[in-house]
Amino acid sequence: MLQTKNIHHLKEVTNAALFDGEPDSLQALFKRQPIEHLAAGQSLFFEGDIAKHLFEVVEGSLRIFKIISDGRRVITGFLHAGDIVGVSLKNHYLYSAEAIVDVRVRRLVRKTFEAEIARCPDLRPEVFSHLCDEMAAAQDQMVLLSCKNAEERVCTFLRKQIKRGSGLQGNGVLVELPMTRLDIADYLGLTIETVSRTMTKLTQRGILCSVGRHAVQVMKYGVLAQLSGDDEYYSDERAQISYAGANHH
Amino acid sequence: MLQTKNIHHLKEVTNAALFDGEPDSLQALFKRQPIEHLAAGQSLFFEGDIAKHLFEVVEGSLRIFKIISDGRRVITGFLHAGDIVGVSLKNHYLYSAEAIVDVRVRRLVRKTFEAEIARCPDLRPEVFSHLCDEMAAAQDQMVLLSCKNAEERVCTFLRKQIKRGSGLQGNGVLVELPMTRLDIADYLGLTIETVSRTMTKLTQRGILCSVGRHAVQVMKYGVLAQLSGDDEYYSDERAQISYAGANHH
């Protein structure tokens, strides 16, 4: 493994007899677990390691990625507060996870998680739903990587950040981008230069407005949506700021 | 929807009281279902439709794909005999499925499937395992689409076909390619011309040997594996024909 920093020195936590009542969500399973801290750049786990734990992200953002033979990195996703990682795994982690900024997580032993799911049938639909969402996200990413040009990729990415940010979509919304340009590039299958150039062009066209390194303001949400290449025909009524409810389907 | 052909005229089958004993595999759930036939080119279901049924492919091959706004098609995978489709779905199909050649399938109502899973705890690990495999395949595809060049994509694809074909990997193995070049192109995120040129070059280099339109013989498996860009360090002992057991992990 390439990285040197990790948190394997943290003591193992055993998760015996944790719940009096029935947990009502997957997140609830993590409630009793102590919070662990990860500094920016530290690894949570490595691709190929035995998947002993699941994690809930309490605060901060992480990247999940694979390293391929020639050393290149593919970022398959980002994790943010509220996300749970490790559900769709058998024995080994399929990817590495690394903190982008300082992060707080809770950890749950897999066996405990599985036992709780077995014990609480009400949680099973939520696990299943989680897996389906992961699958749908993976499919969307395949579409992006298969078909979309640089501009469409960047716009799609920005829209995704908007959706999982304030929930507000419309003109004037601020989009936080905790990750670096290299992270974005490795996520979108582009180079850092192409990402930079594309963002510059969007700024020049008045669609974006740069706010430091780690945020942009979306000045023309409608145009951004158009450029993302995802056909959604209800362009006009959502052009102004509106609250994005549960992800439709 | 663009396609005109479909099999919606087939009568609805209700799946009441099907099993005396415990089914011992997901495939077993389909055993009692009548076989339905699909001619090449016919659709099994469409992206966006309510996902009422799951299917087991008994014979033949299908493509699963999405159509994006500008009409382009992304093939997210192929299905072959023994495969089950529809497990990782909530209410709607995430993609369309179309027969590549004449196909035989068995159909199971989702609710029946879910009831059987609820009734037979032994099947749950198999469902979970299925979902994880789907996820892992999606991740591999993301890596391919993110990083790999045309040659690596084609070689990766051919290796995949080899693995799910005879199970034999080595020199002289025949690879069946029931799908068209356009299917392969849409699956690999390339154009038909690039696929064709790449295959031609591999043939010129003596790595492949064309056997009609829908098959190739692999003359130098080792080289093909190298060119696929997936680092697997055990090159030498598997260079000769050997049986590929269960997918390691």
Place this chain on the structure above:
DNA sequence: CGCATGCTTGAATTTAATCAACCCTAGTGG
């Protein structure tokens, strides 16, 4: 036999990658 479809091959074009230089800024230490 003749057509249509799928496939191959070639030339020109386009997009993004690569190579290279420079800028900005956040963080460091004097």
Place this chain on the structure above:
DNA sequence: CCACTAGGGTTGATTAAATTCAAGCATGCG
């Protein structure tokens, strides 16, 4: 507190890879 520095980011010129456009070839089916 300010200057310096390193890393991340931007911009420009060139190159490479795959796409696009165009033509021709094979194969399978009526």
